[in-house]
Amino acid sequence: SYVLTQPPSVSVAPGQTARISCGGNNFGSKIVHWHQQKPGQAPVLVVYDDSGRPSGIPERFSGSNSGNTATLTISRVEAGDEADYYCLVWDTDSDHWVFGGGTKVTVL
Amino acid sequence: EVQLVESGGGLVRPGGSLRLSCSASGFIFSNYSMNWVRQAPGKGLEWVASISTRSTYIYYADSMKGRFIISRDNSMKSLFLQMNSLRVEDTAIYYCVREFISTRSYYFDYWGQGILVTVSS
Numbered sequence: 388s389y390v391l392t393q394p395p396s397v398s399v400a401p402g403q404t405a406r407i408s409c410g411g412n413n414f415g416s417k418i419v420h421w422h423q424q425k426p427g428q429a430p431v432l433v434v435y436d437d438s439g440r441p442s443g444i445p446e447r448f449s450g451s452n453s454g455n456t457a458t459l460t461i462s463r464v465e466a467g468d469e470a471d472y473y474c475l476v477w478d479t480d481s482d483h484w485v486f487g488g489g490t491k492v493t494v495l
Numbered sequence: 496e497v498q499l500v501e502s503g504g505g506l507v508r509p510g511g512s513l514r515l516s517c518s519a520s521g522f523i524f525s526n527y528s529m530n531w532v533r534q535a536p537g538k539g540l541e542w543v544a545s546i547s548t549r550s551t552y553i554y555y556a557d558s559m560k561g562r563f564i565i566s567r568d569n570s571m572k573s574l575f576l577q578m579n580s581l582r583v584e585d586t587a588i589y590y591c592v593r594e595f596i597s598t599r600s601y602y603f604d605y606w607g608q609g610i611l612v613t614v615s616s
Contacts, residue, residue, distance in 0.1 A: 388557060418600040422540070429590060429606040430540065436599045473540050477600065482554045484530065493609035 389478040391487035396492045403440075405461040407490045409474030412455075417476040419457040421450060422463060423472045433472075461492070469494045497521040499591045499607035506613045511581050511589065517574040517591030528552075528594040530603065531576050533587040540552035541587075544583075545594070565604060581614045 456478035544565040
């Protein structure tokens with residue numbers, strides 16, 4: 388089955404930029420979506436279709452996808468951005484949705 | 496306002512069965528594919544199953560195939576998950592998730608609050 392790889396954790400100081408990677412085999416053909424999950428809450432979509440931003444999501448959240456890696460970038464990080472972040476793709480070979488293992492963002 | 500409300504969770508013995516329901520409101524339910532996603536305690540998100548608008552296309556994660564059955568009733572605006580032969584490792588919060596079709600792809604745009612299923616003797 389298809390595997391998405393994310394770093395387990397990322398630490399960042401307030402006001403700085405956090406970058407979370409997500410990769411897999413033949414990744415260039417995949418379209419990536421990102422969800423944020425705060426403790427005790429349901430996930431929330433923060434980026435869709437590699438770089439789209441849903442209404443209500445701050446412009447500080449952006450996404451990119453090139454080569455074998457997709458990246459979620461959080462600019463001017465705030466304490467409220469502390470959460471787990473998951474990448475998600477549809478694997479056409481298996482007809483399965485696949486989540487990355489998740490990255491815990493800690494604001495120092 | 497889009498709302499997805501799960502129900503039917505609880506404690507069940509290993510080998511037992513449970514049926515989850517998800518009641519949808521605030522959108523035309525029959526226009527959207529729907530999914531179940533779960534999260535074991537302290538673990539990441541795991542996709543469980545997907546069902547298309549008219550139940551024509553149904554997909555399952557490998558570990559759930561043959562034990563879980565996803566279904567929907569568009570007239571009742573409801574999504575279901577019949578879980579059989581439950582195992583301790585099926586213990587998780589189960590989320591009902593709407594799938595949105597964009598110009599490029601499809602993605603999960605709304606999640607329910609989740610319902611806890613505990614499998615234990």
